[in-house]
Amino acid sequence: MPIDATQPYDDxxxxxxxxxxxxxxxxxxxTEHSLAFHDINPLAPIHILVIPKGPYVSWDDFSAKATEAEIVDFTRLVGKVARDNGCVEQGYRMLANIGKRGGQEVPHLHVHIFGGQPLGPMLAR
Structure with a gap:
């Protein structure tokens, strides 16, 4: 069930x-500020989640409240995970669902990295 990303962080x-x-x-x-792990319900051959370790509900929350060190660390880990898993050469998709209309289901900022196969259109109609 999509969550309201404007609500306080739920630990x-x-x-x-x-x-x-x-x-x-x-x-x-x-890394010190971020964690990457395999999705338990993968939707592509490569489906990895990258999350900040801090208590951030959404991209808006993270970009407004995270330290520069956390932002840099998270951004660099997303890129490193894509490179280390062979996604860059063939192409990949990054996806962050934010809030109700974005389909966010966990009230903690996370980026999905999808790869390993053609991924189709960006949005289903």
């Missing part, structure tokens, strides 16, 4: 639990 969400080590994940990479 009981699944990604917060993963960051705290309360739930397992198949880790791809990790």
């Amino acid at each position: 009981s969400n699944i990604f917060a639990k993963i960051v705290r080590g309360e739930l397992p994940c198949t880790k791809v990479d990790e």
Whole structure:
């Protein structure tokens, strides 16, 4: 169910639990401020999630409140994960669902990296 990205951060969400080590994940990479792991329900041969470790609900929340170090770290990890997983040569898609109309289901900022096959049109009609 899509969430309201304007609401306060809920530290009981699944990604917060993963960051705290309360739930397992198949880790791809990790930095001081960010974590990348395989999606448990992959929609493409490569489907990796990259999240900031801090309590940010959405891109708006993150861009307004994160430190410069967190923003740089997160952005660089997204690029590194794409490179390290062979996505750059063939092309890939980055997707961040934000809020109700964007279809965001977890109230923690996350970027999906999809690759490994042709991905079709950007939006289904």
